[in-house]
Amino acid sequence: MNTDHLRAFVAAVDEGTFESASALLQISGSAFSQRIKALEREVGHVLLTRTVPVAPTESGAELLRIARQTVMLEDEARRSLGFHRIPGEAAPTVTLSVAVNADSLASWFLRVLQEAATWDDVELHFYAEDQEHTHELLRNGTVAAAVAENPTPVSGCRSTVLGVMRYWPVASTELLDRHRSPGGVVDWQRVPLVEYGIRDSLQRTGLRRLGVSGTPTTHMVPSVEAYNAAVGFGLGWGMIPESMMPPGVREGTHPDLAVVEEIGLQETVLHWQHWSSTTAVMDRLTGAVRRAAARMR
Template sequence: MNTDHLRAFVLAVDEGTFEAASALLGISGSAFSQRIKALEKEVGQVLLTRTIPVQPTEAGSALLRTARQMMLLEDEARRSLGFRGGASEVVTLSVAVNADSLFTWFQRVLQEAATWDDVELHLHAEDQEHSHELLRNGTVAAAVAETPAPVSGCRATALGTMRYWPVASSELLDRHRDADGAITWERVPQVDYSIRDSLQRTGLRRLGVTAPRVTHLIPSVEAYNAAVAHGLGWGMIPEGMMPEGLMEGEHPDLTLVEEIGPTEAHLHWQRWTTGTPALDRLTDAVRRAATRMR
């Protein structure tokens, strides 16, 4: 397959419109459309919907990961051979990382990457329970995932464990006690990072509670922790982000919820089996950073 055609196909999916993708390639809209039509003619199937945003068809989804891998290999080969004057001088690595990792131990990866002038990182913030989906559909070349079984075409390496503790303000819990002093957990507001965040629901199930009456969604690590600290609701906070004195029981406002207890997320690094020096270098950086995971 013509790699120019495959690159146009991938960019159409990523950019959402033919116009934006053609501008990125520096070619006319008609030339871009001809590349897509030529690829579809070659495979004998329609690969993209002509909608806004552009979406891959079922056949397109099946081709997408292979197309991304071929782009990565071509960019790496061009760079290693010293080709100049274009985007091929830089290798793009798309990676899925859960927000808590990105805010803590993965920052050491970013510190290493700051010394690389031939790689650009495109990070996708995705919950560790669902990042394997981005690997499967070809959106990313690697991911921090909870799933230990390798996605097809990938290999997995154990990274370590992040421990989360249930935290709430003492005032919040006191407002939801019954006449006997027991907390009515069904009525205690809960804070989730997103609708796919299952940490809090997993904790509540230990108490026999299926769902709280109120669930706040706050898709920001800093704002999430602040919301718990301000008593908006209870939530799971990584051990490495615990406010000073909380683990020792000396915090003036916050408390650990002992009846729920901690939850552990066992993280793995999943990456395409297709090897390139850039992806290998990133993998080495991730492994080093993960040794200091908290």
């Protein structure tokens, strides 16, 4: 397959419109459309929905990962060989798309960003998703690598253990006191909870430990900083990464917050999954991720 056609296909998916994708590739809209049509004729399938934003069809989703790998390999080969499309133009950067759970991205993974700040040949695109679902983005070709909970490698990928993230159930003591019976027992069916998003299962796992079958009032706060603040303000109880725990909470000396002992510690084993057809830039990223994960707390 023509790599220019595959590059146009990837750009359309990433940019969302043919207009934006053609501008990114610095070609006319008609030339861009011709590349997409030529690729679709070659594979015998419609690959993109002509919607806003455009999206891969079922056949397009199957091709997307191969297209991304091909584009990445070509860019790295051109850069390493000093071969550019236009004489005198800057060497191409290699784009690496990575899925990371938001808690990791806001904590130990920051060390990866620190290392990457010294690289001038890589463009990083991050996708925040719950660790239970990041492997799905790897499977459908959206990303080349992912921090995932699932240890089983996606087809065509490698998987290695990174370490364990520890989460503690935390609640405002005032919130708990408002939902205690005269005998001092907390009615967990009535205590609100805070979730990062609809795919965040940590709190529901905690409720099962408590034997709660129903669903209490649930607040959705899709920001790590705002989530932790919401728990601190008493909007609801929630699972907070150990590295982000306010001082004194685990020790029982915090004036406003307490660990919910009835739920207890939850541990999540994280894995690094990436394409098997590795390259020098992917190896460099993998090394940075492993070094950062070694200091995971």
